[in-house]
Every structure is written in structure tokens, then in C-alpha cells.
Amino acid sequence: MIVRALVKPSEYHDSVSLMLVARELAGLEGIRDAAVMMATEANKSIMAEAGLLTDEAKSAAPNDLLIAVSAENESLADAALQMAEALLKKKASSAQAGEFKPKTIRGALASNSAANVAVISVAGRYAADEAWDALTRGLHVLLFSDNVSLEDEIALKKFARDHGLLLMGPGAGTTILNNVALGFANVLPRGPVGIVSAAGTGLQEVSTLLARGGVGISQGIGTGGRDLKKEVGGIMLLEALKALQEDPATEILVLISKPPAEEVVQVILKQVSASRKPTVVCFLGGEMESLAQVPNAIPARTLQECSLLAARALRPETGDIQAFLKAEKARLAKKAKALKGKLDVRQRSLRGLFSGGTLCYEAQVIWKGMLDDAVHSNAPLPGGLALPDSTKSIGHTAVDLGEEEFTVGRPHPMIDNDLRIRRLLQEARDPETAVIILDVVLGYGAHPDPAGELSPAIRQARGLAESAGRELIVVASVTGTEGDPQGLGQTVSTLEEAGAIVCDSNAAAARLTGLIVSGGAS
Amino acid sequence: MTKINDIFGKDLNVLNVGLASMAKSVSDQGVKVVDLDWSPPKDGVPHLRTTRSGVSMDEANREVVHRLQRGQPVLVGMGVAKDVVPGMHDHMLLHAGPPIEWSRMCGPTRGAVMGALIYEGLAKDEEEAAKLAASGAIEFSPCHHHHAVGPMAGVVSPSMPVWILENKTFGNRAYCTLNEGLGKVLRYGGMGPEVYARLKWMESDLYPALDRALQTLPNGIDIKSLIAQALHMGDECHNRNRAATSLFLRAIGPALARTNKDNEVLAKVIEFIDRNDHFFLNLSMPAGKALLEPAEGVAGSTIVTVMARNGTDFGIRLASMPERWFIAPAGKVQGLYFPQYTDADANPDIGDSTITETAGYGGMAMAAAPAITQFVGGTPQLATQTTLEMYEITFGEHEHFTIPALNFRGTPLGIDVRRVMETGILPQINTGIAHRNPGVGMVGAGILRAPEKCFKDAFKALQEI
Numbered sequence: 008m009i010v011r012a013l014v015k016p017s018e019y020h021d022s023v024s025l026m027l028v029a030r031e032l033a034g035l036e037g038i039r040d041a042a043v044m045m046a047t048e049a050n051k052s053i054m055a056e057a058g059l060l061t062d063e064a065k066s067a068a069p070n071d072l073l074i075a076v077s078a079e080n081e082s083l084a085d086a087a088l089q090m091a092e093a094l095l096k097k098k099a100s101s102a103q104a105g106e107f108k109p110k111t112i113r114g115a116l117a118s119n120s121a122a123n124v125a126v127i128s129v130a131g132r133y134a135a136d137e138a139w140d141a142l143t144r145g146l147h148v149l150l151f152s153d154n155v156s157l158e159d160e161i162a163l164k165k166f167a168r169d170h171g172l173l174l175m176g177p178g179a180g181t182t183i184l185n186n187v188a189l190g191f192a193n194v195l196p197r198g199p200v201g202i203v204s205a206a207g208t209g210l211q212e213v214s215t216l217l218a219r220g221g222v223g224i225s226q227g228i229g230t231g232g233r234d235l236k237k238e239v240g241g242i243m244l245l246e247a248l249k250a251l252q253e254d255p256a257t258e259i260l261v262l263i264s265k266p267p268a269e270e271v272v273q274v275i276l277k278q279v280s281a282s283r284k285p286t287v288v289c290f291l292g293g294e295m296e297s298l299a300q301v302p303n304a305i306p307a308r309t310l311q312e313c314s315l316l317a318a319r320a321l322r323p324e325t326g327d328i329q330a331f332l333k334a335e336k337a338r339l340a341k342k343a344k345a346l347k348g349k350l351d352v353r354q355r356s357l358r359g360l361f362s363g364g365t366l367c368y369e370a371q372v373i374w375k376g377m378l379d380d381a382v383h384s385n386a387p388l389p390g391g392l393a394l395p396d397s398t399k400s401i402g403h404t405a406v407d408l409g410e411e412e413f414t415v416g417r418p419h420p421m422i423d424n425d426l427r428i429r430r431l432l433q434e435a436r437d438p439e440t441a442v443i444i445l446d447v448v449l450g451y452g453a454h455p456d457p458a459g460e461l462s463p464a465i466r467q468a469r470g471l472a473e474s475a476g477r478e479l480i481v482v483a484s485v486t487g488t489e490g491d492p493q494g495l496g497q498t499v500s501t502l503e504e505a506g507a508i509v510c511d512s513n514a515a516a517a518r519l520t521g522l523i524v525s526g527g528a529s
Numbered sequence: 530m531t532k533i534n535d536i537f538g539k540d541l542n543v544l545n546v547g548l549a550s551m552a553k554s555v556s557d558q559g560v561k562v563v564d565l566d567w568s569p570p571k572d573g574v575p576h577l578r579t580t581r582s583g584v585s586m587d588e589a590n591r592e593v594v595h596r597l598q599r600g601q602p603v604l605v606g607m608g609v610a611k612d613v614v615p616g617m618h619d620h621m622l623l624h625a626g627p628p629i630e631w632s633r634m635c636g637p638t639r640g641a642v643m644g645a646l647i648y649e650g651l652a653k654d655e656e657e658a659a660k661l662a663a664s665g666a667i668e669f670s671p672c673h674h675h676h677a678v679g680p681m682a683g684v685v686s687p688s689m690p691v692w693i694l695e696n697k698t699f700g701n702r703a704y705c706t707l708n709e710g711l712g713k714v715l716r717y718g719g720m721g722p723e724v725y726a727r728l729k730w731m732e733s734d735l736y737p738a739l740d741r742a743l744q745t746l747p748n749g750i751d752i753k754s755l756i757a758q759a760l761h762m763g764d765e766c767h768n769r770n771r772a773a774t775s776l777f778l779r780a781i782g783p784a785l786a787r788t789n790k791d792n793e794v795l796a797k798v799i800e801f802i803d804r805n806d807h808f809f810l811n812l813s814m815p816a817g818k819a820l821l822e823p824a825e826g827v828a829g830s831t832i833v834t835v836m837a838r839n840g841t842d843f844g845i846r847l848a849s850m851p852e853r854w855f856i857a858p859a860g861k862v863q864g865l866y867f868p869q870y871t872d873a874d875a876n877p878d879i880g881d882s883t884i885t886e887t888a889g890y891g892g893m894a895m896a897a898a899p900a901i902t903q904f905v906g907g908t909p910q911l912a913t914q915t916t917l918e919m920y921e922i923t924f925g926e927h928e929h930f931t932i933p934a935l936n937f938r939g940t941p942l943g944i945d946v947r948r949v950m951e952t953g954i955l956p957q958i959n960t961g962i963a964h965r966n967p968g969v970g971m972v973g974a975g976i977l978r979a980p981e982k983c984f985k986d987a988f989k990a991l992q993e994i
Contacts, residue, residue: 019568107917108566114921115563121542128547133569137546171531187541187560250533451554
């Protein structure tokens with residue numbers, strides 16, 4: 008086996024097109040592994056781990072492109088490198104033949120002065136400059152990029168607030184503006200529920216659960232996960248909340264976030280009480296008592312509750328949500344009991360492999376107090392157990408694969424399941440693993456066929472366990488609607504055919520998983 | 530002030546910066562989206578907004594562009610270089626590009642210098658001319674130091690007739706020799722009896738005829754207007770001057786006819802102009818110079834007012850630092866060659882003609898001249914894309930020079946060093962190619978980009994003002 012690498016100085020391509028080239032290379036006869044990446048430090052360390060970082064590649068600068076393959080022999084390796092170049096060139100030349108693409112926001116505005124929103128997803132270290140360019144030219148900004156400094160975020164948001172603009176992000180994966188999905192978002196009916204969320208997949212989960220119940224949304228504004236930190240002070244959540252309070256199309260409000268800083272909670276609740284519109288507040292994993300005191304505020308413990316409560320606020324005749332939850336729990340317990348019987352005594356742990364950070368969080372909220380042993384996570388609840396090494400599970404483990412540690416220089420797991428599939432097989436080999444829980448997020452921005460990508464891996468994982476004499480349970484939930492490009496029904500049946508148990512919501516999936524591993528072996 | 534609510538219910542119109550999949554999912558929803566061809570800024574390029582002394586660079590650049598827009602270059606007369614070009618004397622030769630001494634001059638410039646010395650009668654042959662040039666008895670000076678510009682080698686000798694252009698708005702003047710035609714000509718380093726004979730004829734017949742005609746035109750000839758018209762007729766007024774040359778002939782024709790007694794001389798003059806598609810180049814260039822000079826001295830401006838090459842070095846100067854050259858090795862032209870020549874024969878990029886790009890036409894206006902993209906086997910679409918790309922690095926758009934193919938959008942005007950550095954896009958240059966050896970002449974034509982180093986150094990200097 009030999010490794011060959013090629014450094015292309017100052018050649019930029021976005022990570023998705025590079026990934027496509029890498030995939031094509033890896034599929035070639037005699038090629039064991041391939042990487043086509045910008046030579047950032049993070050990518051170089053990924054390549055080093057894969058044994059693809061040659062000495063030449065080590066010295067590449069962040070703006071250089073690295074192509075590396077490990078192959079059976081030199082001629083195959085060289086052929087693969089040549090092919091990579093040809094594929095990249097093909098992309099470049101077809102772009103050249105097409106319509107002119109401006110290179111800067113300024114240039115784009117010169118020919119399209121009616122632009123009103125910028126969607127920015129460039130690498131974090133460049134993102135703030137682009138956001139400034141957009142804001143100072145009067146554009147609302149969805150800042151999808153991660154790895155933007157807190158100082159930049161605060162400055163950008165203050166500027167946006169003072170100029171009546173939205174600065175959604177950084178790390179804002181999801182926004183639905185005027186029924187248009189920006190970033191990761193689903194096809195939703197128009198309706199009276201206005202959502203402001205500091206948690207991207209939280210917004211997706213709540214809006215899709217609402218949609219499945221026939222309730223549409225007016226706006227769904229993502230603020231980025233750090234908005235409710237003390238330093239940022241909830242600037243954008245407050246501005247978006249005010250805007251929706253004034254918006255005649257919005258009747259019910261929903262706020263979603265991980266627990267905000269205490270002083271921020273007070274400011275937000277004050278603003279909530281300034282309106283007469285019912286406001287469902289889901290500070291996932293936070294304390295609920297103070298919320299109950301606030302006029303108009305309806306506290307929700309989970310994303311699932313959040314959607315149920317919002318629907319009920321709209322249609323009070325649907326009655327108490329507790330009855331629904333109780334019935335669901337009974338169904339899940341029955342199912343869990345049956346599944347439990349298939350496990351051997353060593354299979355005691357659940358393993359959560361999440362692409363959506365909020366879904367990982369919601370699952371932990373549900374497991375809290377339900378399991379005998381605490382859950383480790385790279386994104387734990389306040390007071391929860393941190394996973395010392397995110398790449399290795401210990402006992403019950405929930406990993407958010409969309410965390411920045413996994414996404415520097417590579418696509419988000421909602422776009423590319425590569426990392427998740429590797430991890431899935433890793434967990435399947437662990438004799439301790441009883442059940443694996445997966446979230447499958449559909450909609451615009453997400454992988455065009457995540458179930459198609461995950462199914463073979465689920466089969467393979469279950470096969471691995473089976474050949475070691477174990478049954479591996481895979482539980483999944485699908486965040487999506489029938490109208491999504493991937494189709495909810497199609498996705499569910501593909502996953503079920505692969506042997507996964509698909510629940511109606513992430514909360515239900517977490518509950519089922521928890522029931523399987525709680526209360527000792529049967 | 531706008532409010533967030535203002536966007537609610539409006540049609541979205543999205544600019545996508547980054548992942549192409551993001552743009553696709555927006556357009557899949559039937560929403561207008563422009564997907565940028567974004568690339569990271571060069572390493573360590575800060576956003577410059579003000580000078581150290583607190584001058585707003587944008588403010589300064591607005592002033593520069595304002596001056597460039599308002600300029601009105603008019604051909605007001607002619608003269609002999611030593612009489613009219615400021616600082617010119619009997620033992621001085623002007624040349625294109627930044628300053629250079631004899632020992633570093635490229636082949637074509639040496640050829641033009643030797644040829645000019647022979648033409649002036651200061652040397653009897655090439656050997657004597659070379660000796661004289663090396664002796665120190667001849668003072669070499671860049672055209673740009675004398676309000677002048679010269680195509681290719683750009684050599685101006687004391688006896689050569691020159692055009693005199695005046696920027697009527699600001700009163701400054703610019704000078705340029707008359708264009709000799711293509712092939713074996715002095716400006717491409719060509720030497721030999723036919724070269725000198727042509728130069729002599731230009732001095733003895735062409736110049737007096739044109740001069741007499743011009744003297745009867747009290748308002749001169751408005752060169753800015755001719756450029757604006759030619760841009761609508763397939764010229765970009767650097768590498769293609771066919772329409773502009775015809776327009777010029779129409780403008781001066783009646784006066785020529787009225788002031789010439791000898792029809793044969795008149796016919797030869799008209800024939801000479803007609804057979805040289807680049808006759809107008811030597812008017813479009815000083816027009817650019819006349820337009821740009823009033824912008825020199827605007828403190829804090831990051832706009833380029835000179836781009837020029839001497840065949841060895843490429844140099845730029847900025848409005849805020851008009852005395853300082855930022856220099857890099859001259860680049861290699863990609864082009865098409867006359868039969869029997871290849872790129873091995875080509876001299877590096879040469880000439881002051883990049884004044885046209887600097888002034889907002891030439892390569893900046895490629896979209897106006899799709900025909901010249903054939904020099905590099907390109908398509909009309911490529912020409913359009915080149916101009917669209919140039920908007921990324923210019924501070925403004927021309928109010929008077931417009932491009933029909935772009936719905937009469939103004940040409941990219943005012944190359945901004947900051948934007949060149951931020952985007953990594955270098956100015957487009959259209960040019961002729963000289964043979965690398967003295968005495969041969971023109972061997973082809975093509976395009977290239979200005980060298981990055983000049984802009985890098987200028988950017989560094991801007992961080993210090």
C-alpha cells in the first residue's frame with residue numbers, strides 16, 4: 008500500500024465539491040482511501056489520522072488544496088491523482104462556460120440590487136468579514152458558518168439590531184423566512200405559529216411535528232446557538248421576538264433554546280410578557296418553575312411538548328397533552344419490553360449518534376432521571392457528564408456529530424453521513440452496545456437521500472453484531488415532512504427495511520431507547 | 530430606519546456565499562438566488578478603510594472617480610517633442626514603463642532606442658547607437674515623468690511629432706507620438722531603412738498635414754466622445770481601435786481635405802490612417818493619461834493612476850502616491866502569433882498602453898470587443914465574463930463609457946488596490962507582443978493579467994500612509 012499526495016497552491020473549492028471528488032476517487036479500483044481537502048490544520052490532522060498526510064502535504068498552507076490517496080500501487084495512485092485534477096478542472100470549466108458568477112457581495116449587488124438576504128456558509132475565519140459586507144449593504148444575513156468569534160458575533164448583532172436587520176447565526180443552520188427554507192429547513196405549510204430558535208434542529212423538529220399535525224408557521228427564525236449566552240445577551244432572539252409579536256400573521260409564538268444565562272432569561276421573559284400572544288417557551292434542559300409565573304408563557308420540557316403545546320394553544324379544544332404523552336409512553340414500553348428480550352447481558356449501553364445538536368440535547372433531557380447510569384456526551388446537559396474523548400463512547404453515550412470539533416473543514420453530518428457511518432460501525436463492534444439511536448433530518452440543505460446512505464450502514468452494523476452473536480437494536484426518528492424533497496414516508500420505509508425501528512419523534516425514539524436500557528436486563 | 534418586519538411577506542432575493550448546495554435548495558423553491566463564485570481572501574489581507582492619519586479611503590476614491598468621470602480629453606494640436614513635451618531636450622529619449630537604465634533594457638526597447646538615435650542622426654548605425662546609448666550621454670526617462678505615454682517600447686525622441694491632448698475640465702495636457710502601423714516598426718523594436726523612412730515621412734508629410742487640419746478646428750477633436758462611440762462599435766480602444774480609427778478619420782477628414790493642396794499627399798495620409806487599425810491607439814492612450822493625471826495627489830486614495838511596462842519591469846503608481854513606482858517583473862503574454870513566430874520569440878509585456886485599462890477601457894471593456902477574444906481562442910462570452918470580473922476590483926463604473934452587451938452598463942473604472950488584494954483578481958490587460966530581440970518588431974497579440982507583486986507592495990505602502 009502506498010500513499011501519494013498532491014498539493015495545489017492557492018486553489019479553492021468548497022468542501023462539498025471536494026467531498027464529491029474524494030468519493031469518486033475512493034470508489035476507484037485499487038484505491039483504499041482518498042482525501043481531497045483544503046489544507047487547514049484541522050483537515051491535516053484528519054488526514055494524518057487516516058495515514059494520508061505525506062511530508063509534502065504537511066507543509067501545505069490553509070489556502071492550498073490537498074489531494075491524497077492510498078492505493079495498491081504507484082500507478083493506481085498516480086492515475087487517481089490525475090483523475091482528481093481532471094474532475095476539479097471539469098467543474099471549473101463548466102462553471103466558466105455558464106453564467107457569470109460574481110465573486111464578492113459587492114459585485115453581486117451591482118448586478119442584482121434587489122437582493123435582501125445573504126446566506127453565508129464559508130469557513131468560519133472568513134465568515135465575519137462577509138457578514139459585515141452584507142449587513143453594511145443592508146442585507147439580512149443567515150450566517151450558517153461556525154467558528155466565528157464571540158466578539159464578532161456581538162458586534163455584528165449589535166449592528167444588525169441598530170439597523171433593523173436580522174443576523175441569524177453564527178451556526179444558524181435553520182431559518183424559514185416568508186415560507187422559504189434557508190439552510191437546513193423543511194417544506195412546511197404557512198400558518199399562525201411564529202418560531203424563534205437558538206437551536207437549529209430544534210426549530211426543524213418542532214416545525215415538522217407541527218406540520219404533521221396540520222399546523223403551519225408564519226416565520227421560523229434561527230438566532231445561532233450562542234445568542235442566549237450572557238455575553239451576547241439574546242440580542243437577536245429579542246429582536247426577532249419583538250418582530251413576531253408585532254407581526255399580524257403570527258398568533259402563537261414559540262421560543263426554543265438550550266438553557267440561557269439567567270440574566271438573559273429575565274430579559275426574554277419580560278419581553279414575552281409584553282405581548283398578549285401565547286408564547287410556548289422551551290428552554291431545553293432548563294428549570295421550568297420561573298416560566299410558569301410569566302403571563303403568556305407556556306413552558307415546555309421537550310421539543311415534542313413544545314409542538315404539542317403550540318398546537319393546543321391554537322386549538323384549545325384538543326385537550327390536555329399529558330393524555331397523549333401517557334398513551335405514547337405505554338405503547339413504547341410495550342415495544343421496549345419485546346426488544347429487551349433479544350439482548351444479551353453485556354449489552355447495557357445506549358449510543359446516540361446525532362446529526363442535530365438539539366435532538367441530542369432533547370434525548371438527554373428525556374433520559375435524565377430515566378436511566379440508572381448517567382449519559383456521557385460531547386454536548387452534555389448542565390451538570391451532565393462530559394465525554395473525555397468524543398471519538399470513543401463510554402457507557403451510555405450521546406454524541407452530537409454536528410459539533411464544531413467534527414465539522415471544521417468537513418461537511419455537516421446532515422449533508423454527509425460518512426463520519427456517522429464510521430461511528431455506527433464502531434459502536435456495532437462494541438459488545439456493550441444495546442441500542443443505537445439515530446436522528447435522520449430531511450428537508451432542504453440536508454442530504455438528498457439520507458436513508459439511502461444510512462440503510463446499508465445500518466444493515467452492516469446489525470450484521471456485524473449478528474456475526475458476533477448479538478442483536479443490535481437501531482432506533483431512529485425522522486425530522487421531516489411528506490413535502491420534503493426526500494419524502495417522509497419514503498425515508499421511514501427505507502430505514503425500516505434496513506431493520507431500524509422508526510419512531511414518530513426524536514422524543515419518542517429517545518424514550519424507547521431509554522426504556523430498552525433502563526431497569527436492568529429482562 | 531428599516532425594521533425586521535419589513536422583510537416579512539416580501540419576495541426573498543438571496544445572495545449565496547459559500548456552499549453551492551445552499552443556493553440550489555433556495556432556487557429549488559423558486560426563489561431568486563445569486564450564487565457567488567466565492568474564494569477566500571489572500572492570507573493576511575486586512576480590510577483597509579482609513580489611512581493611519583484617519584483619511585477615509587472610500588471617500589478619497591470617490592473623489593478620484595469623480596475626477597475621472599468629469600475629465601474631457603480633447604485633441605487640441607500637435608508639436609515636435611522637444612518643443613512641447615515638458616522636460617524634453619536634445620539628448621533625451623523617453624521610454625515606456627517605469628525607469629530603466631540601458632543595461633537592463635529589453636530587446637525591443639534597445640532596438641527602439643538604437644533606431645531612434647539613428648533616426649535622429651545621432652548615430653550612423655546600430656553599433657554606434659548602442660555605444661552612444663551605453664555611454665551615458667543620452668538621458669533616458671519614462672514617458673510618464675513627462676505627462677506622456679508611449680505604446681510598446683514607447684520611445685519618444687526629440688524630433689518626433691506628438692499629439693497634444695488637453696483635459697478641458699482640469700487644463701492638464703498629455704502627449705503621445707503618432708502610430709506607425711503594425712509589423713516592423715520602431716515601437717516594437719524594429720530597425721532598418723524602411724522604419725526610418727516611415728518615421729521621416731511621418732515627420733515631413735503626415736504631421737504637417739494633420740497639424741494644418743487641426744489648426745482649423747477651434748474646438749479640437751473630442752477624444753472622449755470618440756472612445757465612447759467606439760466602445761459601441763466593437764473596440765475596447767487598446768487592442769482594437771478599428772472603429773475609433775475610422776471615426777477619427779471622419780472627424781478630421783473635411784479639415785484635412787480643406788487644408789491640403791496636394792491630393793496625392795492627402796491620399797497618402799488617408800491611406801496611411803486607413804491601413805493602420807491602431808492609428809487611434811496613440812490618441813486613446815494620451816486620452817487616458819489626460820484623464821488620470823488630475824486624480825494624482827488625492828490623499829488616501831487606493832486607486833491606480835498608472836500601469837506601465839518597459840518590457841523588463843511592470844510598474845504601477847497610485848493616486849495617493851503619484852511619485853512612487855511599485856515594480857515587479859513584466860509578465861508573459863498569452864496570445865496568437867504571426868506565422869513563423871512562437872511564444873519563445875516573445876518579449877515580456879511591454880508598453881504604456883495599459884493606461885487604457887487604468888482609465889476604464891481596454892481590457893476593462895473586453896465585453897465591448899468580443900472580436901478580440903479570438904487572440905486567445907476565447908469566446909464572446911469570455912469577453913463578457915472578463916469585464917464582469919473587473920467590476921470586482923474597480924471602485925466605480927464609468928458614466929460615459931458604456932457597454933451595449935451589458936445593457937449599457939458603465940465600464941469598470943478605477944482599479945482599487947484593496948479590492949485586487951482582497952479578491953486576488955488581477956487587472957486584465959490586452960496587448961501586442963514584441964519580438965524579444967532588437968530589430969524584429971511585432972510578432973503577435975494577446976492578453977494577460979498584471980503581476981500581483983506590484984499590488985501587494987502598493988497595498989503594504991497603503992497600510993503605512
